[in-house]
Amino acid sequence: MSALTVTGLCKAFGGLQVTSNVNLNVEPGERRLIIGPNGAGKTTLFNLITGEITPDSGSVHLFGHDITKTPSRRRPHLGMARTYQIITLFSLDTILRNVTLALLGLSPLRWNPLIDLDQQHDLVEHAHAALVRVGLDHIAARPLAQTSYGERRRVEIAMALAQNPKVLLLDEPFAGLSIDERRDVQKCLLAIPRDVTIVMIEHNMDVALEFAEHITLLHFGEVIVEGNRAEVVDNPRTREVYLGH
16 A cells, blocks of 8 residues: 555646646655756645645545545644745744644644643653654754754754654755755654655755655656656656756
């Protein structure tokens, strides 16, 4: 059974076709890379998979279950988590509180407006554990506003990992990072166990190709090349539309 199956996914905004009959089959434990030039429809595809945008046609299955009509707020409960291309976190709160809030979103306690989050020891403990996984537990009490961009990227990954996802979608996790920051994020991702399936959008090919096992190339919303690293890199269409030669 596939971890994630996308079948015939189509989405248009007005007269602009953003995704066109996209098919994607990701096996459990796989590391899949989604590449393509700007405007290829990569983030829109993620938004369709996570339910933030409703497709015009097609379907999304998570471990064999049709989640096409499942509200986006329910998909994390089914084992799907994601990060975003543009980081949106609570800058005045601490790193620990940001991760704890992510866990609260999956808890029945989220409906209680009077909850004292600091007293939810189980949530806080799980948040600490997630920060250990990304190497940030030693600065858990630091306000997010006092962290580097690379540290914020790792906070976002910790928030996703804290939800114990079965499928993790990463939208350009290396974007805007220095060489040292890329190394830190790469170390985090390589440490994620194989019971988590990862689908990643990334432009930094040096890092991404080392990480990915299978690659899907999108162009104008269509899948034009798919295969292992060697097959995709050597394909003339890849060189034409993405590598620039």
